[in-house]
Amino acid sequence: MADAPLFDRVAIIGLGLIGSSIARAAKAGGLVGTLVAVDRDPAVRARVAELGIADVVAETAAEAAEDADLVIVCTPVGACGAVAAEIGARLKPGAILSDVGSVKGAVVRDMAPHVPPYATFVPAHPIAGTEDSGPDAGFAELFRGRWAILTPLSPADASDVARLGAFWEGMGAMVDTMSVEHHDLVFAIVSHVPHLIAYNIVGTAADLEEVTQQEVIKYSASGFRDFTRIASSDPTMWRDVFLNNREAVLEVLGRFTEDLTALQRAIRWGEGDALFNLFTRTRAIRRSIVEQGQDTAAPDFGRRATAPAKD
Ligand SMILES: NC(=O)C1=CN([C@@H]2O[C@H](COP(=O)(O)OP(=O)(O)OC[C@H]3O[C@@H](n4cnc5c(N)ncnc54)[C@H](O)[C@@H]3O)[C@@H](O)[C@H]2O)C=CC1
Ligand SMILES: O=C(O)C(=O)Cc1ccc(O)cc1
Secondary structure, three states: OOOOOOEEEEEEEEHHHHHHHHHHHHHHOOOOOEEEEOOOOOHHHHHHHHHHOOOOOOOOOOHHHHHOEEEEOOOOOHHHHHHHHHHHHHHHOOOOOEEEOOOOHHHHHHHHHHOOOOOEEEEEEOOOOOOOOOOOOOOOOOOOEEEEEEEEOOHHHHHHHHHHHHHHHHHHOOEEOOHHHHHHHHHHHHHHHHHHHHHHHHHHHHOOOOOOHHHHHHHHHHHHHHHHHHHHOOHHHHHHHHHHOHHHHHHHHHHHHHHHHHHHHHOOOHHHHHHHHHHHHHHHHHHHHHHHOOOOOOOOOOOOOOOOOOO
């Protein structure tokens, strides 16, 4: 006899890249009995029904959350508070509420006040994605071999944290925990500011009057092309990340700007050693990332979690 699913009823709110990947992975792994999906966009709801990746497509978030043992909010972070306000009173006793937002502090601030005492909120963030969005962009293998960070709010939540961790492991992820504040600083440096730099460099190239758009397209070397991949990520999602991780992003940007100014001086004054030393240090960092198997080339599942540049 097959093992019982980890959760009898799971509701996913927001069926874009991440929500639809969870739906696919959870069903494929036999982790859920009934999977209920809802999205505020009727076209997404219709597409999810067509794709057959949920057992039930609900009309409202409140209706989807009712009776669910696990509810995962997979909307842009700016919408998480309103969703929690809508579903909070409808959560069933013992339910786990979670999310997948790239920012944790603001999501906890906006969601936690709406969680009743008889349910547990366990914030989460899968470190897996692509530049694509929408229900067609998702795939069941997205989380395999990737980290899922949980940021528990209280030691009393330990058993629910373990259950949610088992759910992520069931989708192939490796689970880690950290504090909300530490999460937001770590991901400001390894994800948010790099995305900002990508948006900026592509914008700068587009605005350079002396170089035509055609030349940018024709001569872009693979380094620049990698930036354009990241800079094509969803505008709503990333607007919300920057508005909601303001302090950590500004802190890291301050450091980044100082370091960039030092590089600018080194170039101006012909300080080759300073440039050489930095480039040597950064090459070592890249090599240790590759050695630990944490480079973008995640195990190839037919489709890469982070697509390589197409040369
Ligand atoms: N895209 C990525 O690579 C990653 C994204 N995340 C996080 O996952 C979350 C979702 O991102 P994606 O799936 O990429 O976005 P997406 O744009 O593909 O999907 C978001 C979905 O949420 C729906 N939605 C928006 N507001 C809603 C509301 N109030 N009620 C119900 N549905 C609503 C949209 O219609 C859309 O279908 C974001 O918080 C993001 O920070 C986390 C890890 C990676
Ligand atoms: O596509 C990429 O390179 C990503 O960096 C995906 C990604 C985007 C946001 C996250 O919070 C986690 C992962």
